[in-house]
Amino acid sequence: MTSDETPLRVGLFGLFGAGNSGNDGSLEAVLDHLRATRPGAAVDAMCGGPETVATRYGIPATRLNWYRGEYRTASRASAVAGKGLGKLVDVVRTAAWVRRHDAVIVPGTGVLETTLPLRPWGFPYSLFLLCLTGRLFGTRVALVSVGAGRIGNRPTRFLTRWSTRLAAYCSYRDVQSREAMRAMGVDTGRDEVYADLVFALPSPSANESAGLPGPVCVGVMDFHGSNDERDRAEEIHRRYLDGTTRFVRALVAEGRPVRLLTGDELDRPVAAAIVDAVGSPLVTVAEAASLADLMKETACADSVVATRYHNIVCALKTGTPTLALSYSAKSDAVMAEMGLGAYCHPVREADADRLLAQFRELERDSARLRRTLAERNLAVARRVEQQFTDLAAALFPAAGRTDAPRETT
Known part of the structure; x- marks a missing residue:
């Protein structure tokens, strides 16, 4: 990059810094990769715990939701009103944040599943806003090695299907995740299966x-x-x-x-x-x-x-x-x-x-299992490396290339 070129602007989006080590590990894996392969890029995050992310990972961070009580049960009228207002404010906040970036990455985790209690107007709504505003402003949004599952709740299923349709790139951490999205009517023909991003992190000596x-x-x-x-x-x-x-x-x-x-x-x-x-x-x-x-x-x-x-x-x-x-x-x-x-x-x-x-x-069976795990870890590491290679090709294509929206069947 020459001195007069604008640095690549990459955003990381998710529930990082909010106390879940798996979410933070997925962030760390992608951040390590970006620092190693694109050291000149300007990287920041929109996340659940911006103070923690900024301190721990040394990148600027913006709060995911305007209303700080977003993930607490609203029992009072003031809390319900605050959440409702927050949904409107978050449209503007998310759009402004997305517009500042060349690409936004959603690193791993089960962002397309409901295996744990989840309200549609929580993270599914936030993810939908991200993918929608990314499409509107030409910012490429990538859902990278994510987990997915069949969703029974109709509003959540609607938001999730449209998030994957509007994203410029989507890959899954396992075959069943891709099949779950296909079963919900999402065209997954261009989507690959790799492995969980956490397998890219260094292991103890x-x-x-x-x-x-x-x-x-x-x-x-x-x-x-x-x-x-x-x-x-x-x-x-x-x-x-x-x-x-x-x-x-x-x-x-x-x-x-x-x-x-x-x-x-x-x-x-x-x-x-x-x-x-x-x-x-x-x-x-x-x-x-x-x-x-x-x-x-x-x-x-x-x-x-x-x-x-x-x-x-x-x-x-x-x-x-x-x-x-x-x-x-x-x-x-x-x-x-x-x-x-x-x-x-x-x-x-x-x-x-x-x-x-x-x-x-x-x-x-411990001795045999340790040998098996050593072999399988080598294969998984190669797949994660391939994920990063393919992601770079998809997110930072040659000038002038555009992608059509992802279709649903």
């Missing part, structure tokens, strides 16, 4: 996991079911908490040290409840503030039993035998992809006895 026997890492989650299970949310949560607590208690009875992992600030009360219920010094909670911290924990473990998707990904990436307490098909998909498809347990059952039996089988 091998010597960090070598040596003395390690603990069992148990990743917990504030799980209350999916968007379509709101009427049974508390029942689902109680069953999950009870089953996980019984499993941890059984490990402690065998003298096994247990490290509880979280992936979101919402998970911390769940970890605290298990610690209190088991009442043993063998159970501790890891203070992991990032996916790098989580990977260090899983790399040092003998084995991992995890619920939250990116806890599972961290464990698989570090080559640690993993059992998934699976709450959605995305967990089953990544486990199968990494050769551990037999080690999934449905989270809505959380049967401590059967979970313990699966865990013992996992540990008996």
Whole structure:
């Protein structure tokens, strides 16, 4: 770039900096790639926690929503009015932010799924505004290695379908995500499947996991079911908490040290409840503030039993035998992809006895599984590298090239 050229302006869009380590890890993967391949680019973010993102990653950041209570339940008339006004203000704010960029990237995460409770006028609406204003102002919007699922709620399905149609580029982290969008009437003929962006992050050094026997890492989650299970949310949560607590208690009875992992600030009360219920010094909670911290924990473990998707990904990436307490098909998909498809347990059952039996089988098969994970990680790393190569070609094409809108069938 010569001194009189305007630097490339790239925006990163998502729920970063809001306490979810998986979202932040996806941001970090793309940011690392941009810094390595386009060091002259001006990069900033529109996100859920701008203060955290600006401090942690050193880039300018703008708040995703004008109304600060956007993701809190509105019980008072003033809060309802604030949310309503915020939807209008966000149209102008999003348009102004998008217009300043040559391209905007939505890095990974499950932005096209509703496996957890989600209101249509929350993030689905924000994503729709991004893709719509990107199309209007000629800013190329890319949904990169995203997760998707079949959506039952009509307003959410409408917003999600139109977001993918208006985006200039879309790729998925697994085949089932692409198939889910196709089943909802989206033309996915040009969309490729790669892998979760978190697999691009560096792993801990091998010597960090070598040596003395390690603990069992148990990743917990504030799980209350999916968007379509709101009427049974508390029942689902109680069953999950009870089953996980019984499993941890059984490990402690065998003298096994247990490290509880979280992936979101919402998970911390769940970890605290298990610690209190088991009442043993063998159970501790890891203070992991990032996916790098989580990977260090899983790399040092003998084995991992995890619920939250990116806890599972961290464990698989570090080559640690993993059992998934699976709450959605995305967990089953990544486990199968990494050769551990037999080690999934449905989270809505959380049967401590059967979970313990699966865990013992996992540990008996540990040596073979570690070899399998080493091989699969090499293949996945190559796919993520290819994703970045293809993304660059799509986002920064030769001058004069334009793309037609993505069609729905």
